Amino acid sequence: MHVGIVGLGLIGGSLALDLRSLGHRVWGMSQRESTCQEALARGVIDAYYCLGSPLPPDTDIVVLCPPLDCIIPTLAALVPYLPAQTIVTDVGSVKAPIVQGAEALWQRFVGSHPMAGNNNKGIGAAQGGLFRGRPCAVVAAAGAELGEAVADLWRQVGMTIYFCSGEEHDRAVAWISHLPVMVSAALNLACDREANGAVKALGEKLASSGFADTSRVGGGNPALGRLMAQLNREALLLALDHYQASLQAIRETIENQSWSNLENLLCHAQALRQHYLGQG
16 A cells, blocks of 8 residues: 655654554655655655655555644645545544535545544654554545545554544544543643642642643643634533533532532542443
8 A cells, every 4th residue: 555644743653654564655745844854764754745746646545644724725735736546534633624625625535533642743753553452533424435445544553443424523522532621721720820829839849640640631732722622612612511510510519518429429420431441
């Protein structure tokens, strides 16, 4: 298989490493030629191309890995150079507007969202095995055959595939991905509201693994958080409403000193977490 990867950061670079380890040919493309040169020198890709140049005519799949708001503009710039048989997919964390916009530009487009990654960025963060054992959503509005081709790409790097519509995907990730970013960010902002300077300074010194776990996604890429909210606004607002109601319920049990009710809520929360993470 001959695969093109546009955007050689953590996701694109890691995918390239895995695909090359499986014997596939991989070409890369990035905004900065220096990134492509580094990827080539490190053995992440076999070759690279600049936007606006002819692409290999035997390219089977192109994976778009630029920032979320650059996916559609990048595809628009690529379209004049794409071989007719090439399937295009992306890795964006919002699917309905991306799939709708991309299909208008290229009929052989299939949306995908690999649920993998970390806070590291750039080609230097690329690592083999990043996708192994992780889930991937595939939105195959263009047809089952094209969807299977994209699903097979992700299966080869170890992912479990879930087919869904763009709307279903966006509502699901509002709960388990976009809402946690906003909740975690709110935690970070709330800690800053402590009025006593000595207490605040002590909190900063005592912060350890619990705070690190719960504050991590709220301390991520602000531009990505904004785009998540902007492109998935309605689903995220619904999730925020339900979160606010759940937080209010917890507050009321504490205010009313209903300790047994609080423990019941926490037990239920514990069971739900285990269910979502496949530990139940």
